[in-house]
Amino acid sequence: MDALTVSPGGVLEVRNHARKGRSLYTSRIVKGGEIIIDEAPLLLLVAPEMAQSTCVACLRAVGPKERIECPVCFQACFCSPSCQLVAQGTPWLHSVPLCSAYKQLAALGLSTDDQAQLRFLLHALALRHAGTPESKRRFAALCSLVGEPTEAEHSVAARLAPYLKATLAGLNAVESLPLNGEELAMLLRKEQLNSYGVLASQQQVATAAVLQIGGSGVCGNGGGTTCGGRVGAGCSSNSGGAEVPPGEREDGERRLRGSALYAQASLVNHECLPNVARFDFFDSGRPNSTHVTFRALHDLPPGTELAQSYVPLHWGLAERQAQCRDVYGFDCTCPRCQTESQWSDDEGEDDDESEWETDTSNEDLEADDAAVTAAGEAATGQSRDAGASGLCGGQEVEMQDAQPIVCAPPGEEGPLEPTYLRLFLLKYMCAAPGCFGTAAPVKPGSTLLECNVCGRTRSEREFLREIERSQQQQQQMQMQLKKRTTRPRSVR
Ligand SMILES: C[S@@+](CC[C@H](N)C(=O)[O-])C[C@H]1O[C@@H](n2cnc3c(N)ncnc32)[C@H](O)[C@@H]1O
Structure with missing residues (x-):
């Protein structure tokens, strides 16, 4: 793809995307927190x-x-x-x-x-x-x-x-x-x-x-x-x-x-x-x-x-897709939509209680839980095996000592790993009650994230607490599921 134009600072190029029309692409490495348009x-x-x-x-x-x-x-x-x-x-x-x-x-x-x-x-x-x-x-x-x-x-x-x-x-x-x-x-x-x-x-x-x-x-x-x-x-x-x-x-x-x-x-x-x-x-x-x-x-x-994102990050699949279609005139087929449309199908089947009673559900949750733990440990450099790889976005990524979690999307094709999606939203969606802004590092290299709506900042440590809370919620869900799966079928 040839660049149509190059921005004065040389950071961005305009190219044609087959489905989306013109689009901006980075022409060099951009650090998280860097201002790329002003x-x-x-x-x-x-x-x-x-x-x-x-x-x-x-x-x-x-x-x-x-x-x-x-x-x-x-x-x-x-x-x-x-x-x-x-x-x-x-x-x-x-x-x-x-x-x-x-x-x-x-x-x-x-x-x-x-x-x-x-x-x-x-x-x-x-x-x-x-x-x-x-x-x-x-x-x-x-x-x-x-x-x-x-x-x-x-x-x-x-x-x-x-x-x-x-x-x-x-x-x-x-x-x-x-x-x-x-x-x-x-x-x-x-x-x-x-x-x-x-x-x-x-x-x-x-x-x-x-x-x-x-x-x-x-x-x-x-x-x-x-x-x-x-x-x-x-x-x-x-x-x-x-x-x-x-x-x-x-x-x-x-x-x-x-x-x-x-x-x-x-x-x-x-x-x-x-x-x-x-x-x-x-x-x-x-x-x-x-x-x-x-x-x-x-x-x-x-x-x-x-x-x-043309819509707030917390919006559900149907709302997001309706807004893209009705206001902007396109059908969103991004990896998140692909992932969540599969969930919606599954959720449709949740009406059938037996779906919840399979051991697979528990295994999935435990796998997710382990991935969240690995990512959380990596985020503080607390991993027992520093430098080991952890699961992020369905990809094996090299976790280094005391490095923040950096979950770059795994490309356009295919759905995302649910854990990646959950971590992404936890990390970049403002945690202030009812805000739902998007948070970005205050400057290149900083682990302090600032919300673009309410202006609140959140440190890496606070983010890790969010992960812990999320884990606790998952564990509670698992406990509930386990209770249900051990119930004798006859009493249903
Ligand atoms: C603000 S413009 C973005 C720039 C535009 N692509 C152009 O050529 O000037 C918004 C329009 O871009 C297209 N677009 C943006 N995101 C898209 C996506 N994820 N899939 C398909 N089309 C998209 C839609 O036509 C939308 O109405």
């Missing part, structure tokens, strides 16, 4: 229901005391005078034509979902209309993202076109803008497939709860990844470590403050067991706070395809 956005969009608490220039969450409301349209706010200046002076942020379009839009009394889609179209068209080298570059990058419109986008585009025309009066350029349905539908599809949802901060969620702000600015349980800003994609945020994860709603969905589109980050495909995690820093106050970064979960050899 990229500025093409477009930032604030969710209409968060317009009073999210800076339209940098997507920072702002409290009522510090926010500066747009004195013209009252439909946007800024976190500082400098952001106000930047937004008003940038054609695709909040320049006079967009401000005027926002004002017109607010007067139409549309649903927040329609407003969100119209705002996206307005910003995309403002990019196209601005005609500066920078806006042309951004619009070309937006058009190069994947996304052939479906019937759904065609009908939404046809329905929204008259409203768009009405609100565009402020751009003074209705004639020169591409208002044909095909182009609008294409833009909508590209946003659906490629935008990243940005989680609301805790304060925004609390305020929204008090004001009972509804709307569609949510994503399925914070999943997302990359894509499907309004509904699905990569909702991650480092807005603080709290009991209730930022952005979480009672119904388990996470509220979004907005979404962002990135050129390179949009090329990262999906696997249900990712090897990178996305981190964002909108509330950090640091330079480049709108950049998205991707960190490797573990060491990646050259030629590894980058994979993020």
